[in-house]
Amino acid sequence: xxxxxxxxxxxxxxxxxxxxxxxxxxxxxxxxxxxxxxxxxxxxxxxxxxxxxxxxxxxxxxxxxxxxxxxxxxxxxxxxxxxxxxxxxxxxxxxxxxxxxxxxxxxxxxxxxxxxxxxxxxxxxxxxxxxxxxxxxxxxxxxxxxxxxxxxxxxxxxxxxxxxxxxxxxxxxxxxxxxxxxxxxxxxx
Amino acid sequence: xxxxxxxxxxxxxxxxxxxxxxxxxxxxxxxxxxxxxxxxxxxxxxxxxxxxxxxxxxxxxxxxxxxxxxxxxxxxxxxxxxxxxxxxxxxxxxxxxxxxxxxxxxxxxxxxxxxxxxxxxxxxxxxxxxxxxxxxxxxxxxxxxxxxxxxxxxxxxxxxxxxxxxxxxxxxxxxxxxxxxxxxxxxxx
Amino acid sequence: xxxxxxxxxxxxxxxxxxxxxxxxxxxxxxxxxxxxxxxxxxxxxxxxxxxxxxxxxxxxxxxxxxxxxxxxxxxxxxxxxxxxxxxxxxxxxxxxxxxxxxxxxxxxxxxxxxxxxxxxxxxxxxxxxxxxxxxxxxxxxxxxxxxxxxxxxxxxxxxxxxxxxxxxxxxxxxxxxxxxxxxxxxxxx
Amino acid sequence: xxxxxxxxxxxxxxxxxxxxxxxxxxxxxxxxxxxxxxxxxxxxxxxxxxxxxxxxxxxxxxxxxxxxxxxxxxxxxxxxxxxxxxxxxxxxxxxxxxxxxxxxxxxxxxxxxxxxxxxxxxxxxxxxxxxxxxxxxxxxxxxxxxxxxxxxxxxxxxxxxxxxxxxxxxxxxxxxxxxxxxxxxxxxx
DNA sequence: ACTCGCGGGACATCCCGTTTAT
DNA sequence: ATAAACGGGATGTCCCGCGAGT
Numbered sequence: 001x002x003x004x005x006x007x008x009x010x011x012x013x014x015x016x017x018x019x020x021x022x023x024x025x026x027x028x029x030x031x032x033x034x035x036x037x038x039x040x041x042x043x044x045x046x047x048x049x050x051x052x053x054x055x056x057x058x059x060x061x062x063x064x065x066x067x068x069x070x071x072x073x074x075x076x077x078x079x080x081x082x083x084x085x086x087x088x089x090x091x092x093x094x095x096x097x098x099x100x101x102x103x104x105x106x107x108x109x110x111x112x113x114x115x116x117x118x119x120x121x122x123x124x125x126x127x128x129x130x131x132x133x134x135x136x137x138x139x140x141x142x143x144x145x146x147x148x149x150x151x152x153x154x155x156x157x158x159x160x161x162x163x164x165x166x167x168x169x170x171x172x173x174x175x176x177x178x179x180x181x182x183x184x185x186x187x188x189x
Numbered sequence: 190x191x192x193x194x195x196x197x198x199x200x201x202x203x204x205x206x207x208x209x210x211x212x213x214x215x216x217x218x219x220x221x222x223x224x225x226x227x228x229x230x231x232x233x234x235x236x237x238x239x240x241x242x243x244x245x246x247x248x249x250x251x252x253x254x255x256x257x258x259x260x261x262x263x264x265x266x267x268x269x270x271x272x273x274x275x276x277x278x279x280x281x282x283x284x285x286x287x288x289x290x291x292x293x294x295x296x297x298x299x300x301x302x303x304x305x306x307x308x309x310x311x312x313x314x315x316x317x318x319x320x321x322x323x324x325x326x327x328x329x330x331x332x333x334x335x336x337x338x339x340x341x342x343x344x345x346x347x348x349x350x351x352x353x354x355x356x357x358x359x360x361x362x363x364x365x366x367x368x369x370x371x372x373x374x375x376x377x378x
Numbered sequence: 379x380x381x382x383x384x385x386x387x388x389x390x391x392x393x394x395x396x397x398x399x400x401x402x403x404x405x406x407x408x409x410x411x412x413x414x415x416x417x418x419x420x421x422x423x424x425x426x427x428x429x430x431x432x433x434x435x436x437x438x439x440x441x442x443x444x445x446x447x448x449x450x451x452x453x454x455x456x457x458x459x460x461x462x463x464x465x466x467x468x469x470x471x472x473x474x475x476x477x478x479x480x481x482x483x484x485x486x487x488x489x490x491x492x493x494x495x496x497x498x499x500x501x502x503x504x505x506x507x508x509x510x511x512x513x514x515x516x517x518x519x520x521x522x523x524x525x526x527x528x529x530x531x532x533x534x535x536x537x538x539x540x541x542x543x544x545x546x547x548x549x550x551x552x553x554x555x556x557x558x559x560x561x562x563x564x565x566x567x
Numbered sequence: 568x569x570x571x572x573x574x575x576x577x578x579x580x581x582x583x584x585x586x587x588x589x590x591x592x593x594x595x596x597x598x599x600x601x602x603x604x605x606x607x608x609x610x611x612x613x614x615x616x617x618x619x620x621x622x623x624x625x626x627x628x629x630x631x632x633x634x635x636x637x638x639x640x641x642x643x644x645x646x647x648x649x650x651x652x653x654x655x656x657x658x659x660x661x662x663x664x665x666x667x668x669x670x671x672x673x674x675x676x677x678x679x680x681x682x683x684x685x686x687x688x689x690x691x692x693x694x695x696x697x698x699x700x701x702x703x704x705x706x707x708x709x710x711x712x713x714x715x716x717x718x719x720x721x722x723x724x725x726x727x728x729x730x731x732x733x734x735x736x737x738x739x740x741x742x743x744x745x746x747x748x749x750x751x752x753x754x755x756x
Numbered sequence: 757a758c759t760c761g762c763g764g765g766a767c768a769t770c771c772c773g774t775t776t777a778t
Numbered sequence: 779a780t781a782a783a784c785g786g787g788a789t790g791t792c793c794c795g796c797g798a799g800t
Contacts, residue, residue: 005757023301025214028793041759043795050795101303108300110358111292112212124358154364155371158351165350166343169299169313175343182344182375196783217767230785233770240768383779401679403592406771419780421773428773481678488736489675490590492668502736532733532742533749539732540725547677547691553721560722564749574761595789608763611792618790759799767792775784 008046010036015058021101023108024055024120055109056123062105063127066091067134074138081184083138088160088180092173095164100171103164131157139187152187159183197235199225204247210290212297213244213309244298245312251294252316255280256323263327270373272327277349277369281362284353289360292353320346328376341376348372386424388414393436399479401486402433402498433487434501440483441505444469445512452516459562461516466538466558470551473542478549481542509535517565530565537561575613577603582625588668590675591622591687622676623690629672630694633658634701641705648751650705655727655747659740662731667738670731698724706754719754726750 014036018027029051033040047053073086094102110124135153140146163179203225207216218240222229236242262275283291299313324342329335352368392414396405407429411418425431451464472480488502513531518524541557581603585594596618600607614620640653661669677691702720707713730746 007758022303023212023214023297025212026301026303029795030792039759042757045757103300107354108212108297110354111297111300112215113358114211114215114290121358121360128355128358151367151371154355154367155348158355158364158368159344159348160351161354162347162350162352165296165299165354166317166347169302169310169317171310175347178340178343179347182340186371186375218769219766228784228786230771230787231783232768234783385779400681401590401592401675403590404679404681407773408770417780419782423779479681485732486590486675486678488732489670489678490593491736492589492593499736499738506733506736529745529749532745533726536729536733536742536746537722537726538729540728540730543674543677543728543732544695544721544725547680547688547695549688553725556718556721557725560718560753564753596791597788606762606764608765608793609761610790612761757800761796761798763794763796765793768790770789771787773785776782778779778781 005046007036007038007042011038011042011046011054012057012061015054016062016105017102019055019058019109020062020103020105021098024051024112024117052117052119056119059106059109059120059123059127063123063130066105066127067130070131070134070138074134074141077138080139080142080144080187083135083142084156084183084187085180087135087156088163088176088183091160091164092167092176092180095167095176096173100168103168104161107161107165128157144187155186156183196225196227196231200227200232200235200243201246201250204243205251205294206291208244208247208298209251209292209294210287213240213301213306241306241308245308248295248298248309248312248316252312252319255294255316256319259320259323259327263323263330266327269328269331269333269376272324272331273345273372273376274369276324276345277352277365277372280349280353281356281365281369284356284365285362289357292357293350296350296354317346333376344375345372383424385414385416385420389416389420389424389432390435390439393432394440394483395480397433397436397487398440398481398483399476402429402490402495430495430497434497437484437487437498437501437505441501441508444483444505445508448509448512448516452512452519455516458517458520458522458565461513461520462534462561462565463558465513465534466541466554466561469538469542470545470554470558473545473554474551478546481546482539485539485543506535522565533564534561574603574605574609578605578609578613578621579624579628581605582621583629583672584669586622586625586676587629587670587672588665591618591679591684619684619686623686626673626676626687626690626694630690630697633672633694634697637698637701637705641701641708644705647706647709647711647754650702650709651723651750651754652747654702654723655730655743655750658727658731659734659743659747662734662743663740667735670735671728674728674732695724711754722753723750 011032015027015032018031018035029040029043032038043054044050047057069090070087073083073090077083077086106124106127109120113121113124132150132153135156136146136149139149139152144152159179159182160176163175166175167173200221204216204221207220207224218229218232221227233239236246258279259276262272262279266272266275295313295316298309302310302313321339321342324345325335325338328338328341333341348368348371349365352364355364356362389410393405393410396409396413407418407421410416421432422428447468448465451461451468455461455464484502484505487498491499491502510528510531513534514524514527517527517530522530537557537560538554541553544553545551578599582594582599585598585602596607596610599605599621610621611617614624636657637654640650640657644650644653673691673694676687680688680691699717699720702723703713703716706716706719711719726746726749727743730742733742734740
């Protein structure tokens with residue numbers, strides 16, 4: 001990590017946004033360079049492995065951002081139900097703010113992965129694993145039995161991921177809210 | 190006229206498969222033509238609007254296939270829990286059989302959609318709506334109160350969609366099974 | 379010639395218009411069929427030699443239309459100056475009416491011709507020769523010495539062709555009017 | 568930087584030649600690249616707007632070449648008649664040398680322009696305006712009254728443009744020589 | 757640390773012409 | 779006379795990756 005140049009981190013941030021909105025194959029360097037105002041010559045200096053390397057870093061950045069959302073929710077929430085509410089609320093707000101284009105920052109790439117994109121698949125996997133760990137911890141801290149917490153954390157992630165997908169495709173927050181209500185009951189049962 | 194229109198439907202079927210595995214932008218005509226053994230000159234005869242038109246038709250076909258899975262599960266299942274089991278089981282089997290490449294046949298495209306791909310987004314939306322209707326009907330037929338059935342149907346779809354995503358990215362059926370168990374309890378409560 | 383079908387003559391008329399506006403290479407069958415509302419299967423029934431055959435016929439039709447303009451002007455004009463005025467006036471009106479897209483109906487194709495398009499070049503050549511004959515006749519009939527009439531007819535055609543080109547490119551009738559005035563003086567000298 | 572930018576100007580020069588001979592729509596990148604021995608990958612580096620941008624530059628280059636012909640003729644010519652002779656002579660020589668394929672370097676493109684090709688139309692317009700200015704200056708310098716010089720300059724251009732068209736279509740220099748003789752008399756009157 | 761220019765393959769699209777069947 | 783389907787080559791465009799030159 002260390003001290004990255006401005007150009008480099010601007011490229012990563014822009015790429016994260018574009019991957020979230022369009023996926024890997026629809027995102028070209030032309031757009032990345034234009035939106036991050038970076039020079040073409042810098043790509044293979046900063047990212048010798050090319051597009052995949054840049055994408056992996058962008059996915060990690062985007063994943064970490066959501067991790068922080070979960071941590072903040074965990075710090076602020078009283079009970080498990082409120083935790084779910086805060087997390088879903090933050091995601092729903094982002095989706096709506098972006099005109100239903102920015103859902104889960106790793107889902108699109110995760111679904112695009114083929115055998116030639118293993119590093120990307122792995123990066124997505126780690127992001128989900130990280131979120132699951134954080135959620136399970138937060139639930140355990142609220143008195144849920146550890147094994148049950150692990151199960152519930154996975155359930156929350158899957159349902160929210162699916163709800164983000166449906167909400168985006170329908171251009172309507174309803175699925176997110178409906179799922180939030182169900183999950184609230186589930187985790188507080 | 191020959192034995193035609195065979196070509197056309199072969200193209201649609203092949204495209205459906207490729208969209209499921211790779212998404213829209215990673216799927217090129219070269220691959221579609223090669224795998225469906227179709228002549229290049231026929232593309233714009235059969236699909237004057239080009240790739241999007243073909244993709245819309247492929248998505249509808251793929252959506253209808255899952256609709257039939259749901260209907261068969263509804264016909265065979267005793268209670269609501271068994272219904273969920275059968276649906277998830279079929280999807281999990283497909284995912285595993287394909288080496289974790291064939292998850293939901295419309296999710297990838299749904300997440301790739303930008304403003305210039307409205308017809309695709311709409312097609313995905315309709316597919317999900319259709320599934321939701323079928324599931325809600327099946328639950329109502331098993332004694333669930335209609336409004337609750339609608340909610341549960343959406344919940345089932347979102348959780349399964351998310352589970353298909355996690356399972357694919359993790360290359361492991363565990364999320365699907367875990368979600369199936371939770372949903373079984375939820376719909377039979 | 380004889381009695382052509384409706385479809386056939388509609389195709390020729392539409393093609394004439396498109397050749398005048400866009401030239402040969404920019405005019406495709408798709409557009410011809412759409413604008414003439416003709417069925418695709420008719421092309422090679424009516425025009426076995428394909429696009430060039432259709433274009434040759436269209437050029438002849440368009441050439442004959444201008445020939446009639448010249449003949450009408452000759453019939454109505456008093457002196458040679460008025461003759462020039464009437465011809466240029468008709469062409470200028472057509473150019474303006476079409477939003478500066480319809481200049482000379484054969485010039486574009488004439489300039490596009492390569493060695494593989496000999497029939498087209500010849501058709502254009504004949505059109506110009508026809509116009510020159512008609513103009514020379516009309517001038518001779520007004521007392522101009524035959525040899526001089528031939529020269530002046532050619533001069534009128536070249537200057538008007540050039541003026542149509544400049545007027546179109548400039549989107550302004552000025553070059554046509556200026557040229558008309560000069561030619562009037564020239565032919566009445 | 569190597570010996571670069573050589574490629575770029577070679578592309579422009581080749582394009583100018585092809586536009587003169589075939590027009591815009593008949594000129595493809597394949598031919599441009601082959602005849603200028605340029606790498607395919609450089610097109611959109613040197614000309615981000617694509618074919619139109621390249622064509623505009625080619626038209627300007629070709630226009631400037633004729634401008635120099637006019638300036639040289641003006642420097643060398645004694646009276647206005649000789650000026651016309653020298654200009655027409657140079658154009659006629661080029662036309663004949665090329666086997667009646669290279670007439671006016673901008674006329675074909677000028678006539679092909681549709682609404683989607685505005686930059687091309689404008690480039691042609693400017694070329695003609697430039698020639699007209701140079702010719703008018705040269706005539707004024709030879710004692711012609713300024714307003715009359717402007718008119719005559721336009722007349723010379725239109726007649727020569729038309730003559731280049733007829734000569735090309737007829738594959739015969741006669742129209743050019745005939746027009747040259749008439750113009751000589753006109754400008755020295 | 758960064759840039760210019762190359763390199764050439766792939767993309768979706770659209771072309772004109774033909775064949776086979778009415 | 780027309781239709782349906784093929785046939786495949788060509789179009790302009792855009793892609794990602796590299797290397798020589800500071």
